[in-house]
Amino acid sequence: MNVTMIGAGDIAYSHGRAVVKLGGRVIGAYDVYKPGLERYCAEFGCAALTYEQLDEYIARSDYVVVCTPPTKRLDYVEKVLSAHVPLYMEKPVAVTLEDAARLKEMEQKYSGKIIVGFAHRYRPAFQKLYELVSSGALGDPVNVFDHRVGPGFGFRGSPFSASWRTDPKLACGFTVESISHEWNLLTALCGEFETMAANIWCTIDSLPQYDTNFTATMKIKKGGIASITASWSSDLGSNLKGYIGTKGTAFLSGKDMFEFDQLTYKTEDMDHPVTITYNDSYKFNQDGVIFPIHQHFQDCLQNGTPICTPLDEGIKVLKLSLKALESSREHKEIIL
Numbered sequence: 634m635n636v637t638m639i640g641a642g643d644i645a646y647s648h649g650r651a652v653v654k655l656g657g658r659v660i661g662a663y664d665v666y667k668p669g670l671e672r673y674c675a676e677f678g679c680a681a682l683t684y685e686q687l688d689e690y691i692a693r694s695d696y697v698v699v700c701t702p703p704t705k706r707l708d709y710v711e712k713v714l715s716a717h718v719p720l721y722m723e724k725p726v727a728v729t730l731e732d733a734a735r736l737k738e739m740e741q742k743y744s745g746k747i748i749v750g751f752a753h754r755y756r757p758a759f760q761k762l763y764e765l766v767s768s769g770a771l772g773d774p775v776n777v778f779d780h781r782v783g784p785g786f787g788f789r790g791s792p793f794s795a796s797w798r799t800d801p802k803l804a805c806g807f808t809v810e811s812i813s814h815e816w817n818l819l820t821a822l823c824g825e826f827e828t829m830a831a832n833i834w835c836t837i838d839s840l841p842q843y844d845t846n847f848t849a850t851m852k853i854k855k856g857g858i859a860s861i862t863a864s865w866s867s868d869l870g871s872n873l874k875g876y877i878g879t880k881g882t883a884f885l886s887g888k889d890m891f892e893f894d895q896l897t898y899k900t901e902d903m904d905h906p907v908t909i910t911y912n913d914s915y916k917f918n919q920d921g922v923i924f925p926i927h928q929h930f931q932d933c934l935q936n937g938t939p940i941c942t943p944l945d946e947g948i949k950v951l952k953l954s955l956k957a958l959e960s961s962r963e964h965k966e967i968i969l
């Protein structure tokens with residue numbers, strides 16, 4: 634498929650390589666930072682677009698990937714959707730409910746096809762965990778958790794590179810940017826929540842909106858409890874997603890924040906636990922992590938099948954992050 638890339642920073646390389654691996658081509662890219670754009674276009678042998686050329690390239694694309702900072706998207710989204718071209722949009726979809734509502738309006742107005750980049754949802758190890766849960770093999774949720782820690786952006790005062798993440802005008806913090814993945818994964822496993830109580834901590838005094846630590850506990854609507862512990866301030870990396878159910882238990886674990894090394898599970902009718910090794914590493918193979926979601930999106934576009942993480946999922950997740958910020962700020966449990 635022919636794809637146009639809007640935003641040519643770090644993650645755009647993994648998107649471009651996924652498109653190429655699937656037999657397609659990045660036909661053009663656009664970025665406000667010219668040296669970065671040129672570097673990107675050199676790898677993909679694609680046109681370095683001016684803003685004025687965007688409409689022409691969008692119209693020639695099978696889909697467009699928008700991976701600019703989350704506050705810099707509405708204009709591009711309108712260009713893509715109004716041309717009736719499918720959109721791959723990075724998470725978080727926005728940082729305010731007002732922008733999220735604008736996205737929803739555009740999706741409806743142009744009957745847009747949108748996938749939101751919750752890439753971890755599509756990784757083989759998580760797909761297997763999801764299959765165990767959705768088949769009923771583990772029973773109903775009792776205690777479901779997502780613990781993910783490691784040295785993240787700004788760790789121990791490490792200098793910030795010039796990035797939207799730490800630009801005071803653009804920074805949205807860990808809760809809105811990154812915990813979006815946790816909401817997406819947890820609700821895939823146990824459904825929606827009834828209540829939430831969150832505590833959020835910032836370790837960087839000069840940038841208070843750039844929160845780096847997150848905890849939350851939730852009651853699950855259909856019964857059971859859930860929790861998230863996440864940190865960008867840990868010397869040690871670890872990742873553990875757990876589903877303790879009425880009939881069995883499964884742990885998806887990794888030795889760093891985004892690593893899916895192995896899945897171990899045991900149900901009430903098994904004598905011994907079974908472990909499947911994946912060694913699926915974001916740290917050493919970011920491209921491999923981003924590939925399966927493009928594969929899914931292209932399948933959906935070719936066969937007209939439903940998108941697993943559409944815009945509504947992105948908006949739901951943003952609402953949860955904003956509620957968590959409110960819970961922490963106001964010292965209260967939120968009834969969802």
Ligand SMILES: NC(=O)c1ccc[n+]([C@@H]2O[C@H](COP(=O)([O-])OP(=O)(O)OC[C@H]3O[C@@H](n4cnc5c(N)ncnc54)[C@H](O)[C@@H]3O)[C@@H](O)[C@H]2O)c1
Binds near residue numbers: 644645665666723750
């Ligand atoms: N799904 C995932 O696993 C995953 C992983 C990393 C990043 N992301 C998301 O992807 C997005 C980009 O993150 P990144 O790590 O690539 O950041 P980045 O800073 O490396 O890249 C962002 C790019 O956008 C460009 N840009 C800034 N303002 C622009 C504008 N107005 N118009 C066009 N280009 C503009 C910057 O020059 C930069 O090249 C974020 O929303 C982030 O949360 C998702």
